[in-house]
Amino acid sequence: MTGGTRKRGATWSYYFDLGKIDGKRQKKEKGGFKTKKEAETALAKAINEYNNAGAVFTPSEITVSDYLDQWYDLYCKPNLKYSTQVAYLQIIEGHLKPKYGKYRLKALTSAILQEYANDLKMHGLAKSSVVGILSVLGASLDYAVEPMHYLSVNPMRYVKFPKIERKPRERIVLAMEDWNRIIERFPVGSRFHIPLMIGFYTGLRISEAFGLTWDDIDLEKRELTVNKQIVKRNFGADVRKVVEKKGKKELRSSWYFTTPKTPSSSRTIKFGETLYQALKQERTEQMKNELKYGEYYTIHVIKKELDEKGNEMQRIVPVQKCLQSTLPRVKLVCIAEDGEYTSTDTFKYCARIIHKELLLAFDYHSLRHTHATILIESGADVKDVQTRLGHANIQTTLQTYVHDTEAMANRSVDIFEQAIEQKKLS
Structure with a gap:
């Protein structure tokens, strides 16, 4: 592939041959470079992009705000469940547009987005919130690369998610007297x-x-x-x-x-x-x-x-x-x-009464957690507990709903002691 640089007035340009398109020889030319070296560097990059993608990439002038609206209409609405659409839109309207809405889409770089990721951590957002925001941003920019061709590469690809210690969610196990x-x-x-x-x-x-x-x-x-x-x-x-x-x-x-x-x-x-x-x-x-x-x-x-x-x-x-x-x-x-x-909205009144009148930590999920914990403490098969709770992965059952309790610790000691006694008798 032939190409070169030349000076046009006070600035430099690069050009190279694109071959024949519809029977006519075409070439790509771009100017405005201050020095010959800048033009040569840009030429090498453009030829590389052409060889890898089959076309010379021209960045879009669309703003981040307009692009996110477009991505939401073209991708999110046809493909995501209603509740997920709402969650995505809350991130778009509450985080991404206020931060970058006025930017040109092509202005987003890995360095800018890395700084944003770090700022989210510094502002004290929970790990789940940071991951959610960055994941939505990354997914939207993936779509800007393919199929929209607004970007040649997703700048989020090189962004490292900041390490945030996950705060253990308070999981309430009701004592029987509290349930009563x-x-x-x-x-x-x-x-x-x-x-x-x-x-x-x-x-x-x-x-x-x-x-x-x-x-x-x-x-x-x-x-x-x-x-x-x-x-x-x-x-x-x-x-x-x-x-x-x-x-x-x-x-x-x-x-x-x-x-x-x-x-x-x-x-x-x-x-x-x-x-x-x-x-x-x-x-x-x-x-x-x-x-x-x-x-x-x-x-x-x-x-x-x-x-x-x-x-x-x-x-x-x-x-x-x-x-x-x-x-x-x-x-x-x-x-x-x-x-x-x-409804679940109506049930909020019940939860308020339990909090304010009975002075108990409670939400409906605590009933589910208590159910699972009682089963495990009592020796129920973990696989059966997984099925009852509707978990796809048994690790979810073990890590999310089952945790060490004093009853489990005591039962382990009893099992060990009984095993030793049986060995002595044999």
């Missing part, structure tokens, strides 16, 4: 009794527990099936507006059934006598209450909709029984006396 206080405060008849019982006796995630319908529960076999979860999403509005107006009431929202968190989250779980009696009594009470409230009882129907990717979604629509909707009815397990849905 909670369930006594929300006894049979409370709209929070059944959600609490399900969490404690099965270890379900909050989105799984509040997504249960009576079709999912087989009282005869004493087992329940997790085949969906609930999510809250705003409808009739772009996700951008959701992020901008978060916390305001201008946007209507609704609850939807969606697929479980992971394929391994779809599972069937056995339960015992205590939960069996509670569910059996709850089902009877719900049938009585429907007769009691009559036409003013709230029922729930399913309206099928399509998400941004064209996938079918199921919106849970509350209606009074007197309206006689033609849509298929769904019978939710977690409801109030009048049939109103008890």
